[in-house]
Amino acid sequence: MASQEILREEPSRGSFVNDPRIRSLFFQTLVVIVLFGSVWWIVQNVIDNLQRLHIASGFGFLKGRAGFDISDTPIAYTSDSTYGRAIIVGLINTIIVAVAGIITATIIGFVIGIGRLSQNWLIQKICTVYVEIFRNIPPLLVIFFWYSGVLAVLPAPRDSYHLPFGSFLNQRGFYFPRAVWGEGSWLILVALVVALAMAWFVARTARQRQMATGQQFPVFWTSVALIVGLPLLAYVLSGFPLSFDLPKQSTFNLTGGFQVKPEFLSLYLALSCYTAAFIAEIVRAGIRGVSKGQTEAAAALGLRSGSILRLVVVPQAMRIVIPPLTSQYLNLTKNSSLAIAIGYPDLTATAGTVLNQTGQAVEGVLIMMIAYLILSLVTSAVMNVVNARMALVER
Amino acid sequence: MQEHDMSWVRTEMALAQPAPASVSGPVAWVRRNLIGSVGDTILTILGIVIVAWVLPQVINWAFINAVWTGPDRTVCATVGQGGIQPDGWSGACWAFVNAKFGQFMFGTYPVEERWRPILVAILFVALLVPMLIPRVPRKGLNAILLFLALPVVSFFLLVGGMFGLPHVETSRWGGLLITLSLSFVGIAVSLPLGTVLALGRRSKMPIIKMLCVIFIEAVRGIPLITVLFFVSVMLPLFLPAGVTFDKYLRALIGVSLFAAAYMAEVVRGGLQAIPKGQYEGADSLGLGYWQKMNLIVLPQALKLVIPGIVNTFIGMFKDTSLVLIISMFDLLGIVKQNFSDANWATAQTAKSGLVFAAFVFWLFCFGMSRYSMYTERRLDTGYRR
Numbered sequence: 001m002a003s004q005e006i007l008r009e010e011p012s013r014g015s016f017v018n019d020p021r022i023r024s025l026f027f028q029t030l031v032v033i034v035l036f037g038s039v040w041w042i043v044q045n046v047i048d049n050l051q052r053l054h055i056a057s058g059f060g061f062l063k064g065r066a067g068f069d070i071s072d073t074p075i076a077y078t079s080d081s082t083y084g085r086a087i088i089v090g091l092i093n094t095i096i097v098a099v100a101g102i103i104t105a106t107i108i109g110f111v112i113g114i115g116r117l118s119q120n121w122l123i124q125k126i127c128t129v130y131v132e133i134f135r136n137i138p139p140l141l142v143i144f145f146w147y148s149g150v151l152a153v154l155p156a157p158r159d160s161y162h163l164p165f166g167s168f169l170n171q172r173g174f175y176f177p178r179a180v181w182g183e184g185s186w187l188i189l190v191a192l193v194v195a196l197a198m199a200w201f202v203a204r205t206a207r208q209r210q211m212a213t214g215q216q217f218p219v220f221w222t223s224v225a226l227i228v229g230l231p232l233l234a235y236v237l238s239g240f241p242l243s244f245d246l247p248k249q250s251t252f253n254l255t256g257g258f259q260v261k262p263e264f265l266s267l268y269l270a271l272s273c274y275t276a277a278f279i280a281e282i283v284r285a286g287i288r289g290v291s292k293g294q295t296e297a298a299a300a301l302g303l304r305s306g307s308i309l310r311l312v313v314v315p316q317a318m319r320i321v322i323p324p325l326t327s328q329y330l331n332l333t334k335n336s337s338l339a340i341a342i343g344y345p346d347l348t349a350t351a352g353t354v355l356n357q358t359g360q361a362v363e364g365v366l367i368m369m370i371a372y373l374i375l376s377l378v379t380s381a382v383m384n385v386v387n388a389r390m391a392l393v394e395r
Numbered sequence: 396m397q398e399h400d401m402s403w404v405r406t407e408m409a410l411a412q413p414a415p416a417s418v419s420g421p422v423a424w425v426r427r428n429l430i431g432s433v434g435d436t437i438l439t440i441l442g443i444v445i446v447a448w449v450l451p452q453v454i455n456w457a458f459i460n461a462v463w464t465g466p467d468r469t470v471c472a473t474v475g476q477g478g479i480q481p482d483g484w485s486g487a488c489w490a491f492v493n494a495k496f497g498q499f500m501f502g503t504y505p506v507e508e509r510w511r512p513i514l515v516a517i518l519f520v521a522l523l524v525p526m527l528i529p530r531v532p533r534k535g536l537n538a539i540l541l542f543l544a545l546p547v548v549s550f551f552l553l554v555g556g557m558f559g560l561p562h563v564e565t566s567r568w569g570g571l572l573i574t575l576s577l578s579f580v581g582i583a584v585s586l587p588l589g590t591v592l593a594l595g596r597r598s599k600m601p602i603i604k605m606l607c608v609i610f611i612e613a614v615r616g617i618p619l620i621t622v623l624f625f626v627s628v629m630l631p632l633f634l635p636a637g638v639t640f641d642k643y644l645r646a647l648i649g650v651s652l653f654a655a656a657y658m659a660e661v662v663r664g665g666l667q668a669i670p671k672g673q674y675e676g677a678d679s680l681g682l683g684y685w686q687k688m689n690l691i692v693l694p695q696a697l698k699l700v701i702p703g704i705v706n707t708f709i710g711m712f713k714d715t716s717l718v719l720i721i722s723m724f725d726l727l728g729i730v731k732q733n734f735s736d737a738n739w740a741t742a743q744t745a746k747s748g749l750v751f752a753a754f755v756f757w758l759f760c761f762g763m764s765r766y767s768m769y770t771e772r773r774l775d776t777g778y779r780r
Contacts, residue, residue: 028602035606042633049632120435121428122442136760137753138713141727145753148734148745334618340720348620361628365621373616 090350109279134277146266182241191234286321326383460486502569565643589658614656661703665696705767
């Protein structure tokens with residue numbers, strides 16, 4: 001009887017000092033007190049310092065006149081525009097270089113990654129050398145290499161390199177013909193949209209038909225014909241509205257055409273080359289992660305090697321590849337902030353100039369942090385959608 | 396006729412014949428690895444074209460046409476540019492690297508005091524090498540000397556102002572000295588700090604968990620440049636008027652905090668891979684939280700994520716080059732600063748300096764990654780799942 005009574009009692013903890021719940025409560029309260037104390041101290045210091053230095057606070061400065069020029073302006077901007085607009089120009093430049101870099105890095109990365117798994121000894125070694133070089137040097141160095149080592153020592157505009165399609169390459173960047181949209185060119189755009197919609201519809205119907213009857217339909221070539229053919233037809237029907245403004249060589253400079261400045265070019269090339277090395281490793285790991293049995297089983301079913309790759313290996317490899325690929329895309333976006341070192345006006349550069357001119361460091365850094373966080377979140381969200389489509393659907 | 400017994404039993408082993416030429420040997424190797432099919436042959440030709448186009452150019456530039464010594468820019472400039480080389484010449488200007496080597500290593504550290512960083516480097520190597528070789532005993536003492544004693548000794552040696560050593564301001568430090576010291580301290584701080592953050596993120600205390608998550612995700616979401624901006628322009632605002640921080644120290648704080656957030660995620664991966672039974676086993680032995688973590692969980696978890704930890708180290712080593720943006724001159728920064736030296740300005744200067752810096756960075760990073768692969772193989776005790 002007595003022993004049962006004892007068993008029913010709460011296990012003794014000795015003293016309340018050893019009670020995990022009380023301890024946890026104590027430590028958390030302590031952390032909160034210390035945190036609030038230091039935050040309060042910092043806020044007091046910031047207020048004191050701002051008053052002493054006569055720096056205004058709040059986001060009112062965004063409406064002020066910027067007064068500095070920006071070299072690459074995707075949207076209308078002059079030095080009379082506001083600080084807010086300057087920061088938006090910077091944000092758009094960041095997005096442009098990040099998107100362009102992501103596309104190119106993915107293409108180079110996949111080619112090199114597959115090359116590293118090639119049966120061909122020579123190709124495999126070349127790809128390995130590429131990866132080992134670019135993985136082990138800082139991205140900033142790659143940017144400087146393109147900027148000061150390669151692009152800055154190109155010939156002056158007078159002796160530009162002539163490239164195909166009326167393009168030129170010289171110290172001041174890369175020039176290529178600019179499309180001039182004449183009257184009636186909206187028809188071409190409409191045709192393109194219609195063609196895309198039709199291609200999507202054809203692909204869907206063909207898939208449904210294959211599921212129901214097993215009959216196949218050449219979706220790829222039909223889509224190509226639609227997407228190329230319809231806009232071309234619209235171009236002819238609307239009376240050739242599209243013309244090209246070719247860059248022309250004059251004594252000292254090139255006029256006309258579209259100029260890509262060396263700052264953008266070196267940042268874009270460097271980010272692509274650098275990130276491609278990491279993507280190549282991810283792709284290699286992804287493809288090696290698909291077991292050999294899958295390939296052999298597909299071959300036993302009578303699939304050709306192209307079909308094995310397209311229908312069996314790649315979909316499974318993509319599942320392994322996409323999560324680390326996302327973090328590489330995020331890295332590329334964040335590395336685009338290195339633009340400041342060569343003077344490409346990205347978000348960090350323009351916001352940094354604004355910060356220096358107004359002295360409003362707290363707001364400036366806050367805007368930068370929030371902008372990059374939003375970019376990261378958007379990229380993650382897009383890649384999560386892609387990942388969800390690729391993920392294994394289990395019964 | 397008597398029938399002969401035709402049966403015959405071989406009593407000795409047949410001598411081993413060399414494999415047929417179609418399966419082994421150089422010809423078969425070439426056939427299998429280079430010209431296996433039409434596509435393969437095309438790729439091989441493409442590869443040969445690439446190598447034949449790139450390799451001679453590189454070798455010519457870096458070795459054959461290179462200038463190794465010289466007093467000033469004339470040795471690296473063509474006649475048209477006011478130098479001595481024939482027009483159309485293109486070669487590395489190692490003379491530039493040679494002339495500036497002291498600066499690339501130590502920045503503007505006073506020449507007569509440069510024995511101090513050299514002494515620190517010797518101490519560092521003397522402590523690091525036995526640490527890296529598994530067979531050398533007394534790892535604990537070695538680690539204490541390397542991670543606790545060496546930083547203190549180096550601080551007094553490098554900064555000076557005591558024991559009769561003249562004071563050298565950190566603004567005079569530069570080159571590889573900054574790159575190595577920043578990354579060494581960053582590594583020494585970020586691993587323990589990252590581990591604590593990772594433990595905090597998996598803690599059952601909601602407030603601690605929330606704080607760790609906010610810190611890790613916020614830092615991982617922004618570029619290092621923004622963090623450096625933050626520490627260089629905001630820290631002075633956070634402190635009472637008159638209190639100032641050394642710029643070098645600010646960079647150190649920024650780099651360490653940044654690396655700690657990444658390290659925390661790597662360590663968290665390791666913590667998650669440890670089976671629940673290990674935690675419960677430690678609990679049932681009556682171990683407290685820190686005993687459980689230090690004796691049971693972390694040794695296994697950290698071992699699992701060695702590749703990730705070394706990757707973070709490599710990333711941090713490369714990222715130290717970004718301090719040039721807050722106008723400190725690490726190896727890359729000082730190389731870039733010297734491009735504007737009128738005495739050495741030629742078309743080849745920038746390329747040569749950058750290739751030299753790239754080579755130094757590459758050596759360190761490649762060394763680290765190879766060592767991590769070696770350690771990974773050595774520690775692979777078969778528990779990996």
